[in-house]
Amino acid sequence: MKLPLKLNTIFARMLIFNMAMIIMATIIPQAVFFNFFTKTYDDNAKAYNTKNALEIRNYVDETVVExxxxxxxxxxxxxxxxxxLVFPMENDIRNTPSRILTISQKIFxxxxxxxxxxxIDVYYRAGEVLFINSNVHFIQDVETGNDYxxxxxxxxxxxxxxxxxxxxxTVKTGAERNVTAYKRNIPYNVSNQESKAIVVINIKxxxxxxxxxxxxxxxxxxxxIVNKxxxxxAHQDSSKIGASIADTALGRFVLQSEMSGNKDLKSExxxxxxxxxxxxxxxxxxxSVLSIESIHNKNRQMMLYILTLCIILLVVNLTMSFVFTKGAYQPFGVVLDRIRKLSAVFRGEENTLAQNEYQMLEGTIHNLAGNIHSLSEKLEANKxxxxxxAISRLILGKTNLDEVKDIERLAGLSFTGSYIFTFIIQIYSDTGLGYENRMLVNYSIVQELGMKREGLQVESISEDDRTIVGFVNFELLEDKKNICGQLQAAIESAVNTKFAFCIGGTYPRTGDAIFKSYKxxxxxxxxxxxxxxxRIFAYEDLCVSPKHDxxxxxxxxxxxxxxxxSGKDTDFSTLLDSIVEDLMTGFYHMDDGMYILNSIVSGIKKTLIGLDxxxxxxxxxxxxxxxQEIGNIADFRMWMNDVFQVLCLKRQNTKKSMINNELEQKIITYIDENIYNNLSLENVSKALNISASYLSRNFRALIGMGFSxxxxxxxxxxxxxxxxxSDRTVKEIASQLxxxxxxxxxxxxxxxxxxxPKEYQKKMRGDIRDMKGDDAE
Structure with missing residues (x-):
């Protein structure tokens, strides 16, 4: 007996339902799990990679490059x-062996x-003299002499x-060896022809x-480590040093981007x-490059195993459903017949049921329209x-201009100009204002900047209670100066407080132009x-222009x-003022300026150590x-003057009495004149008519180190x-001293x-003989 048509339909539905349940219970969970696992692994790999790149950057930069x-x-x-080392920049030293020897020793x-x-190699233009690894060469003899x-x-x-x-x-003095070299002209910002000296520093x-x-x-x-x-x-495989990665996928990613980055790509x-x-x-x-090929292969293999298992389960499900349904079709058919008879009883109510269904459909459509309207209101409220x-993602480089086209209308953005630049506004609000009032200051500036201006689109957001970031889209490159003036006037009209307006470079409106300008x-x-x-800091003026040495x-x-x-507070204050005023001109690179300020702090720290x-x-x-807490160089000057005043006061209290420069000079002169005699703290103090205990207490404060x-x-x-x-032996010199x-x-x-001492003597004697030989020739 054949199954009725409706029974066949029920059978098919049961079969499809069972298949769907198996898929939902197997394929979907495993796909979600493996995608989650792969993403988590990739994120951890990126974090590990970035940590290693930062670690090697910090070590090499601070230990070597700086x-x-x-x-x-x-x-x-x-x-x-x-x-x-400076004298030969203005003077010819070719006929001065003692000068040459001293320079050679200094370089060594x-x-x-x-x-x-x-x-370290040094070339002096005044006398055409070249020191290569402390060995001297005269340029007039180079073309016919030393090939290196x-x-x-x-x-x-x-x-x-x-x-x-x-x-x-390759350094070819002595045994050949490979180095990384840094070449620098002296003075700093002149061409080779205008330089007084050229210094080449060779790193192992x-x-x-x-x-x-x-x-x-x-x-x-x-x-x-790669250059531009x-x-x-540098590479753990030394055979690859000097090779180029510029034409590889790895090289294109690393070289085309700016400060930092992460990406998955195919390499080799x-x-x-x-x-x-x-x-x-x-x-x-x-x-830092980390292979993730193996883990991805294992994931794909595991997914293939599970997919095969799912197919087997589906076949089993199909077979079992058919067998079980076929065996139960007769009782099931009887039930269906009774259901049909009962349906005839209620056939008179079909019109009522149809009307109810229509009302339900109308209600569903009405609810759907209400939901759409509600979503539209929420979207409008969240614009x-x-x-x-959208602005934040563009500025931070998380989205580029090509990708943002899809959400321009939704985000209320419209890019029509050909050029774009980014700006940062730093607000110096009074800390007593409170967070809410400082944010109100920011919002008033953002609102003023957002006012419509002909041929100009300005978008800005408040990054925090003291910082506003944004970008400007405009048409004509020559209008930038006028635009910056308009924006400055807008800020001044919005708030009556001190601010700094930092402006990035200008780029054509494509790709990551906003992010580049932001950096x-x-x-x-x-x-x-x-x-x-x-008030205004423009990248073209500050960071592109040549800097002073x-x-x-x-x-x-x-x-x-x-x-x-020496503890001379007047001299300290005057010199500090001169340094600060010089650095405030903006003629020096920021890193060089911080190097000078850090050196001043180091000078204080060294003096403290010397004074115990x-x-x-x-x-x-x-x-x-x-x-690190000092906000600017003017505050640094005030802080450092205060620090030095405290240092002077503490030093005076430590000394318990003023010790003049005359005593210091007497000590130095006496030791220099009697260096070959049996010197001790007692006989020095006796010669200077002061007590040994007094000299012992104050020697470090005067000279900067202990007597011994x-x-x-x-x-x-x-x-x-x-x-x-001299021709004295090491033993004789030791005894004499x-x-x-x-x-x-x-x-x-x-x-x-x-x-x-013997190695030192041989080296110095060898250098002297070499120079005498050169003079004789």
Whole structure:
């Protein structure tokens, strides 16, 4: 007997229902689970990658790059202590062997003081003299002599720009070795032809690679440093150093973006997640690459297994449904017949049922219309939030201009101009206003900026109670200056309080133009610290224009440190004013300015250490931490004057009496004249007619170090001089200086000059013979 048609329909529905239940119970949960697992893993991989990139950036920047970039400022600026290295910039030293020897020794000492340096090369234009790793070459002899010196001249003097980094360079003095080189003209901002000197600092390539190798990286992880051309500066695989990634998917992502980024991409046929951050001192980018191919393959394999299981269950379900339904069709058919008979009884009520169904449908449509209207009202009420979110995402680079087209109408945005730039407004509201009142100030500025202006679209939002960010879309590039003036006038009309208006660069209205301009506006904000009385900070004026060398501030800084050590508050205040006023001109790079201010704080800290004084006991706070709380350079000046006054007062209390410069000079002169005699605190005090206890208490305050430490330093200086000027043996020199143990003398000498006395003597004698040989030729 065949099943009735309706029974067949019920059977089909039951079968489809069972299949749907199996799909919902298996395929959908596993798809959701694996998508969630994959996303969580990817997010964790990105976070881990970013942490590693930041870790290597912080270490290399602070340990190597910062010191390398500042080295010319420290040792080749116009300071009295740098006279030996600065003198040849104006004078020909070719016929002065003693000068050449001194410079060679100075370069050697600087190189030895930093374990990451391979060598330092210096070219002096005045005398056409080149020092390569402290070995001297005369340029007139280079073309027919040393091939490496000729190569050096061609690369660094004649071709390279005034400030450049070089990857995978080969140093050919002694055993050949690979270095990363930093080239810098002296003065800072002049061309090669106008420079007085050229300094090339060679960093040991192995130093950078060793740090990466010691990071305990995962097997699938790669760390590298690349420059703006895409050349690999450092890599755990040293064979890849110098290779270019510019034409790879990895290189295109890292090089086209600016400060930092995260992305999943295919690299060498493998799915990887990439994170990078930019150096704070040069154009390097620190990149971490982690393979996620294997985990994704395992996910796909597991999903395939579960899908196969689902198909098997569906086949079983189909079979069992058919068997069970076929066996039960007769009783089920009887039930259906009785249901049909009962339906005839109620057939007279069909019209009433139809009417009820119509009323239900009408009610459903009415409710649906009401819901749509309610949603429309909610959407209208939330438009400000949508508008705020859209602007925020554009500025922070989470959405670009190409993607925002789909929500322009919804967000109330309309981009019609050809160009765009971003701005940041910092409000200096009185802290006593309270949070709500400060926000009202911000809202009034946002409202004023949002007023309609012909040919101009201004969008802005309040980032916090003191900061407003926004962008301007306009048509003609030459109108930017006038537009900025309009916006400044709008801000001034909205509030009567101090503010700073930081403006990023201008870009065509495409892609991530808003985000790029925003990052530049952030750079401008950094200069607010050094120019607290200025209102408008334009990226083109501050960050693109050439910056001055630190020669003058460093010179003032050296004198300021002398004033700190001597405790002369008048000199300190005058010199501090000169430094601050110089930095407030905006002629110096922000990083260089912060270097000078940090050096001033370091001078105070060093003086405290020299006087055996503690920061917390003296001031009640840590100087470095307190400096972070200072809002601008004018406040820094007032704070530092207060700090120095406290230091002077504490020092006077420690000394218990004023100790004049005459006594200090007498001590230094007596020790210099009697360095080969048996000096002690007692016989020095006796010669100067003061008590030994008084001298002991005040020696550190006068000289800046203890008596034994100062005497040892003076003896080491004399020993070095005797080693290269006399024919005496190490034992004779040690005995002459009062050392009974030659081993103790050698240990102290090596701690001071890195070399043993014999090694030092051989090196210096060898250099002298080389120069005499050159003169004879």
């Amino acid at each position: 010191k390398v970039v500042n080295l010319p400022n420290v040792y080749f600026s116009q300071l009295q202590s740098n006279d030996d 000492n600087i190189t030895s003081s930093m374990d990451f340096l391979d060598s 010196a000729f190569e050096w001249i061609s690369k660094y003097r004649d071709a390279a720009s005034e400030r450049s980094w070089f990857v995978n360079e 390539q192995d130093f950078l690679n060793k740090f990466i190798k010691n990071m305990n990286l995962q097997q699938e992880e790669v760390m590298l 051309e895409g050349e690999i500066v 046929g493998e799915l990887v997640t990439v994170s990078y951050v930019k150096s704070g001192y040069n154009d390097w980018k620190y990149v 400000p939030i949508i508008h705020h979110d 530049e506006a952030q750079e401008c904000c950094k200069y607010m610290y050094f120019m607290p009385h200025k 630190l020669e003058n501030p460093v010179k003032l800084l050296n004198r300021l440190e002398d004033a700190i050590r 004084m503690n920061e917390w006991d003296t001031f009640g706070f840590d100087l470095r931490e307190q400096m 430490e100062y005497l040892s330093e003076k003896k080491m200086q004399c020993a070095a001089k005797l080693l290269y000027e 009062g050392y009974n143990s030659i081993q103790h003398f050698i240990k102290l000498f090596k701690e001071r000059y890195v070399l043993t």
